Amino acid sequence: MEKDLFEIIDMSVEGDGIARENDNVYFIDGAIEGEKVTAQIDKQKDNLFWGKIQSIVEPSFRRTTPICPYFEKCGGCKIMHLNSETQKLFKMLSLKRTIKKVTNLDVDVLDTIPSPKDFNYRNTIQLKIQKENDNIQIGFYQAGSHNLVSIDNCLICDEHNKTLIALLKEYISSTGAEIETVFASFFGENLSLLVQTVDGECDKTLYDVLKTRFDNVSLWCSKQYAHSTLLNYKDAKFVCGEKSLTVKFDEISISVTPLDFVQVNFDLANILYKDIVTLVGENKVVLDLYSGLGITSMLFAKNNNYVCSIEQINNSVESAKLLAKENDLQDRIIHYCGDCAIVLPTLEFSQEEKENLVVFLDPPRKGAGTKTLEAIKNLQPSKIIYMSCNPTSLAKDIRDLLDKYEIQSMRAYDMFPQTNSIESLTVLTKKELQ
Ligand SMILES: C[S@@+](CC[C@H](N)C(=O)[O-])C[C@H]1O[C@@H](n2cnc3c(N)ncnc32)[C@H](O)[C@@H]1O
Incomplete structure (x- = not known):
């Protein structure tokens, strides 16, 4: 269906422009609040319609020209057409709206902290690979589909991604290797790489090819399950090179394998961690x-805090212990390896420790969930500092805490410029007894 003119009156948290007509709501990909656009509508559910911008009749002053040649097709950098200032405003408002929708609270969300870099900030990339005869395509699945968008270079990723794509093409065309997905992390001139293949095996000659352009390579391999975009940790095995890489993060050195979680934007994460350390303060017991x-x-x-840390990946816990030891802090940190929902309820603290308790949590996209939140509430920390990469799960978890806690502050951090992903930090404090 084609419609002539849409007046965009709002933006969705996904980054689409919103238009309304009678009871119908239209979500227009590529349109900006304040614009008049024409669009092609290609999906409908009840009174909701989704479509793509065709032409801009009246542009917004917030619009900029996306510099990526794959912008239209890829969909990963959903808000690259918003100027830099508007991207930050969009993230602040999206966070505010999501919290309002789920909890009915009007929160004064603070101004978004910008990323030091708007491009080339990502140290990780996940690439899908398809082969048809001699044609090797490497790139991303188009948003919401399994159609591959072939790329030579991703502008938000570390510039070494271009070298990796070229090397992978060279290797696959000369060996006929059947690689389906690669998860790569770039740390300076070093590369950490997990390749996923149908049989879970990987030829060591890939290492030799990669070593022609990278100083150190940590090559791992695991089995690809049909169309899955998830990293398969379960079957992962080390193939060749360095088992782990020593990576500089600010002034510290961390030991990283492809199985460990690392923040994708080190420069922004550094700012965020400093804010968290200030919020936690000194002389506390920190979970x-x-x-x-x-x-x-x-x-x-x-x-000057005592810390209990819980993480479920064994490899990461071992690296964390090493980090504590290297900094001579092993007597101040207890490391638990396991699921927070299972380990946390088993921990016991003295009355004095409970009085000094602060909880910091940074769960995966799905959030912390009821069991972990109940265990936190039972411990009655004076402060909960919640770092989140998903406003929807954050809002649901906050809703579960609101009987005992109130929001003291909330702020978005632009960890992922050009995309609609939102990193945030929320401070909750214990409600005074009435
Ligand atoms: C968003 S990352 C945060 C990592 C860390 N805070 C940082 O800044 O590098 C989430 C971490 O939680 C771990 N994880 C996921 N689910 C878990 C669970 N149920 N219990 C314990 N750890 C879990 C993941 O392995 C990952 O290391």
Whole structure:
């Protein structure tokens, strides 16, 4: 269906322009609040319609020209057509709206903290690979589909992604290797790479090819399950090179394999971690939940706190222990390996420890969930600092805490410029007894 003119009156949290006509609501990909556009509508459910912008009749002053040649097709950088200032405003408002929708609270969300870099900020990339005869395509699945958008370079990723794509093409065309997905992390001139193949095996000659352009390579391999975009940790095995890479993060060195979670934008994460350390303060007992490689645990301990950290990936816990030891902080941090929902309810604290307790949590996209939140509430920390990469799960978890806690502050951090993903930090404090 084609319609002539849409007046865009709002933006959805997904980054679409919203138009209304009678009871109908239209979500127009590529349109900006304040614009008049024409669009092609290609999906409908009841009174909701989705479509793509065709032409701009009246442009917004907030519009900029996307510099990526794949912008139209890829969909990963959903808001690259918003100027830099508007992207930050969009993230602040999206966070506010999501919290309002789920909790009915009007929160004064603080101004978004910008990323030091708007491009080339990502140190990780996930690439899908398809082969038809001699034609090797490497790139991303188009948003919401399994159609591959072939790329030579991703502008938001570390510029070494271009080298990796070229090397993978060279290797696949000369060996006929059947690689389906690669998860790569770039740390300076070093590369950490997990390749997923149908049989879960990988030829060591890939390592030789990669070593022609990267100083150090950590090559791992695992089995690809049909069309899955998830990293398969379960079957992953080390193939060749360095088992883990030593990576500089600010002033510290961390040990990283492709199985460990690392923040994708180190420069922004550095700012965020400093804010978290200030919010936690000194002389506290800190519960660091979903602690990954233990960077925050180490920073809290360094700032005169005692820390209990919980992380479920064994490899990450071992690296975290090493980090604590290297910084001579092993006596201040207790590391637990396991699921927070199971480990947390088993922890016991003295009355004095409970009085000094602060909880910091940074769960995966799906949020913390009821069991973990109940366990946190039972411990009655004076403060909960919640770092989130998903406003919807954040809002649901906050709703579950509101009987005992209130929001003190909330802020978005632009961890993922050009995309509609929103990183945020929320501080909740215990309600005074009435
Ligand atoms: C968003 S990352 C946060 C990592 C860390 N805070 C950082 O900044 O590097 C989430 C971490 O939680 C871990 N994780 C996921 N589900 C978990 C669970 N149920 N219990 C414990 N850890 C979990 C993941 O392995 C990952 O390391």
